[in-house]
Amino acid sequence: MTETAKPDIQARYRQISLVDRIRTHPAGPVAVVFVVMLVLCTLYALANPTSFYFLTKGNTSLVLRAIPNFGIVALGVGLLMIAGEFDLSVGSVYVAAPFGMAFAYANGVPLAWAILFAYSIAICVGLVNAFLTLKFNIPSFIVTLGMLFIVRTSAPYLAGHTRSLVIKLPPDFKAALTKNLWGFMPAQFLWFIGLAIVAYLILNRHFLGNHFYAAGGDKRAARFAGINVAWTKTIAFVLCAMFATTSGILQVARSSKAETNPQLFIELFAVAVCVMGGLSLFGGRGAVIGIVLGAAVLQLIQDVIILARLPGFYLDMFVGIAIVLGVVMNAAVQKRY
Amino acid sequence: MSETGANFLPGRYKHEHDDTVLQRLKRYPAINIVVIYGLFLVGLAIWTIASRGEFAFFTSLNLSVLAQQIPITAIVAVGVGLLMVSGEFDISVAATFTFAAFIAATLLHEMGWPLAVAFTAGILCGTIIGAINAWITCWLGIPSFIATIGMMFFGRGLVRWISINPATNLPDSAKFFPNEGFKAALTGQLAGPVFAQLIWLIAVAYAGHLILNRHRLGNHMFSAGGNAEAARGVGVRVRRVKLLAFMICGATAAFSGILQATRISEIEPSYVVISGLELKAIAAVVVGGVALAGGRGTILGMVLGAALIDTVDNVLVLASAPEILFKGFLGAIIILAVIVNSVLGRRQES
Amino acid sequence: MISHARRVLASSSIVLAAFSVQVSAQEMEEVKVTFIQHCCSGATFFLPMQFGAEEAARIFDVDLTYVNADGDAARHSNLIQTAIAEGQHAVIPTITVPDALDDAVQQAVDAGLIVIAQNIDDPDGGDGNARHAFVGQDFIASGQIIGRKMVETHGLGEGDHCLLPVEFPELTYAIERAQGVQIALDEAGVTSEVVGTGTVDAEATTIIAQSLIANPNISCAIGLGTTPTTTIPDAAAEVGRDGLPNGGFDTNPKIMENILAGITTGTMDQQPFWQGFLPVMFAAYEHRYGLRMVDFDTGNNLIDAENGQKALDWGGTYR
DSSP: OOTTHHHHHHHHHHHOOHHHHHHHSTTHHHHHHHHHHHHHHHHHHHHOTTTOOTTSHHHHHHHHHHHHHHHHHHHHHHHHHHTTOOOOTHHHHHHHHHHHHHHHHHTTOOHHHHHHHHHHHHHHHHHHHHHHHHHTTOOHHHHHHHHHHHHHHHHHHHHTTOOEEEOOOOHHHHHHHHOEETTTEEHHHHHHHHHHHHHHHHHHHSHHHHHHHHHHHOHHHHHHTTOOHHHHHHHHHHHHHHHHHHHHHHHHHHHTEEEOSOOTTHHHHHHHHHHHTTOOTTSSOOOHHHHHHHHHHHHHHHHHHHHTTOOGGGHHHHHHHHHHHHHHHHHHHHHHO | OHHHHHTTSHHHHHHHHHSOHHHHHHHOTTHHHHHHHHHHHHHHHHHHHHTTTOSOTTSHHHHHHHHHHHHHHHHHHHHHHHHHHTTOOOSOHHHHHHHHHHHHHIIIIISOOOHHHHHHHHHHHHHHHHHHHHIIIIISOOOHHHHHHHHHHHHHHHHHHHTEETTTTEEOOEEOOOOHHHHHHHHOEEETTEEHHHHHHHHHHHHHHHHHHHSHHHHHHHHHHHOHHHHHHTTOOHHHHHHHHHHHHHHHHHHHHHHHHHHHSEEOTTHHHHSOHHHHHHHHHHHTTOOTTSSOOOHHHHHHHHHHHHHHHHHHHHTTOOGGGHHHHHHHHHHHHHHHHHHHHHHHHO | OHHHHHHHHHHHHHHHHHHHHHHHHHTOOOEEEEEEEOSOTTOGGGHHHHHHHHHHHHHTTEEEEEEEOTTOHHHHHHHHHHHHHHTOSEEEOOOOSTTTTHHHHHHHHHTTOEEEEEESOOTTGGGTSOOSEEEEOOHHHHHHHHHHHHHHHHTOOTTOEEEEEESOTTSHHHHHHHHHHHHHHHHHTOEEEEEEOOSOHHHHHHHHHHHHHHOTTEEEEEESSHHHHHHHHHHHHHTTOTTOOEEEEOOOHHHHHHHHTTSSOOEEEOOHHHHHHHHHHHHHHHHHHOOOOOOEEOOOEEEOTTTOHHHHHTTTTTO
16 A cells, blocks of 8 residues: 555545445345334324323333343354354253353352352353364354254253252342342343443454454454464354353343253344344354344334234234344345445 | 266276275275174174164064155155256255145045045155245246255145145145055065065166166256266256156155045144254265265165164164253264265265 | 252252152053143243143153143144154144144054143044044133133223233134133123333333323233243333233233232233143053043232242242
8 A cells, every 4th residue: 555545545444424324334224114113103103192102111111121131142242243154053052051150159159159059050062162162163053053952951850850940049239130120111221232242342342353353254264364263263153151140140130040941032132133233144244233133123123013903913924024024124235235 | 977888998997807806895885884784783682682672673563663754755865866966956855745645635635536546646746846845946047945945935835735624724644545455555564574565666776777777867967966067068858857856756756645635544734844854864874874965875775774774763762862962862873974974985085 | 040940959859759669569561751842932921831741750760751832733744754763652732723733633542652732732622623632721611710810800891992912912822811811801891902012021011101101091901931931010100000900911020029029910820830741651551551641721820919838939830
């Protein structure tokens, strides 16, 4: 790059308008969808305050409480997806690791150790996923599909006849995780934002993030650049399982109970949230804000369908349409610009 | 495609003829799964002998159970496999499977349409669902994995809607009683453990083989799945190839659904939710040596992959394995088979 | 929970010891039985059923094969045929749909197997299916019982609207329970709506809570399955509808605590333990001594605050 070219580029960079930046940002389309939906819902709610209870404190708090559930799982899945791998086993880790915590806690293990136990389960699953995927060079989709089944069945097998536990967490701990602040801001949402910021820092302010993008984008180029792809991906696998565990623990705290019942389709929802948020299914592209907004849009849609009293029976149908529409919009915007 | 071209160079051609049978076998693309399944059957035979006939795997009745079950999975797997070779996924097959059977049953019994029309309409429904998937994937340009997840949820709603029993306003299972001739043709017992489903599986597999290996479409599928850009470069109409693959996948899933409905005379709406057929089919196909990213695979591999998964399940039942661990064993088998595939595959290359 | 497990272990080993004396005296022939749970591997509802089947197998010296049909009627029929192929003496299926299993059951009866249905029967009972006997509960009847209990306890009537959340509205149990509950609600002039929640607890809580916000007229909620019954009180509390009359089906520790605390009115317990224990016992006795089996209604056991303590104490094993 010559000396003369530099100011030129800087000048051009400055000229890029806000609109262009939204267009080119991976999370641009989902942000637009989110804002449009929010505005429409608000207007509709203001026009029909007695039949569409969108703007009530109760609903706000509820939606904010619901977003983190898939959202936190999706944060982990998203980080891993940027690094170029899949994780379907999150659906089982979400159940098994928090159950491990509850089981240990119910049997008198101090809470801190119980939590540590949950995360060590997550780390183990993440390491096994990474080992099998990277050592044998087989698709993570298949490895984690297998692990989804293995973890799903081994948790109830090991739990024996205690597959459902009521767990009375210390009030301070429960409040820190789930307290409803000012009537509309559940602590879960603050944790979600906090974790999103952590994910953002990892991805954008730490060398690890660069490595994720590089490993997911072009493996060979990453290797030439001196990046240890295997190590990078292993960290991503482990982080992914830990995020799923965090979401599970928040849920256990919310409902004061832990079960090994399989909780179906979380893994597919998490992937859908990520892709709606503008992440590339094939790695190397995406932003944390997109995942947050993707999770928000999915919950908003569900909220609107139920609040508008469309038949709750067909909820799945609308969710399916919404996922496709959201991703189609992403693709359309990206293709055009 | 230059790789395939090299095969026709005279030297290479001659070289192939000079190979021993063993070497030629080694190069056969589905050899891994053939060996795995073969060794598995040998193991079962030894087990049977060692248990002095206590182990009932090779009884006629048990084999007839497999002869009725494997085609259901394997026919779906052939469709999913052809699609995967073309570089795309279909997560919505369980929905297609159930919806098509419901359409056939509803048209036959509630609308009073002729059986042939109801049957064709069912298959057509599957094909249309496949075409919609293709449209969303190839024309709107979003990954098929996501497009078909959307279709899975949508199809679940469709099944709920079509299965509503007006008397109770709730979903209900539907009866499917086609005439005896139809039932015999689709699911009749021919001799011992040989059922008509097996013949249909062979027919579908052979058709798949012809498409994949003896027809231009197959070449196009391989190239579209292997490297879409390069395929476009040599004049393959990638979108049209994928459209056809999606439609074949929908049609096979629909056919399998109607086959199953004919066998048990009934369809349950719950099948969409809890069968896990979509992931099972993908697992079968990948176990059978089809590359997840497309561009590589054989019909024999897809069929044997499905057969292996159903056979392992059957053996777990015979061995009284703990109920809760069944799916876990299945997960382990999937991972193991793919590891073996991958390790053997690498050795062949080197 | 550990102490429970020990108690269970201790009690069952005493029973085992008592029976093993007789067993050795008579040198019983071992009876081979296949027990088919019709769906939902890992779901807590089926724990007592499996526990019951295993306990009966221990006591009566039965070689038990416990398998799961994964909610697929074709697989269910495969499992029945596999049992015939294995030379089992008895098979214990669930007649989840009226016609799908007719052929397989007939085949088993023809092959000389004892066939006892559990949990769900053919709508036409013994006339609709060749099974010898049925041990289980009538979903529609139990729906009516909990429906009436809710109406009586909370004085529901014209103008009241009841939310009926269920995991998957298309599953047999959901359909029949909804029918039963609706019969009872119709009698009192109460209207109702079904909403699907899925099995993810967090999602179910959210969906139920959203439904409560969307329709402030909802004045009661009856969960048709474990997940919604467990999560209704949480959902109601989260949107400030504490004290919403609620009840449901099935038991787990959380539901039992809610009932004992007076938050949940009651739950229908179909006593899955009996549905596991009795068919295995019947099969063993029919095979050894030719005793004829009987249809057995495991009862519609309504659990409320008065009789709930034991269900909590023995959750996961006998309850």
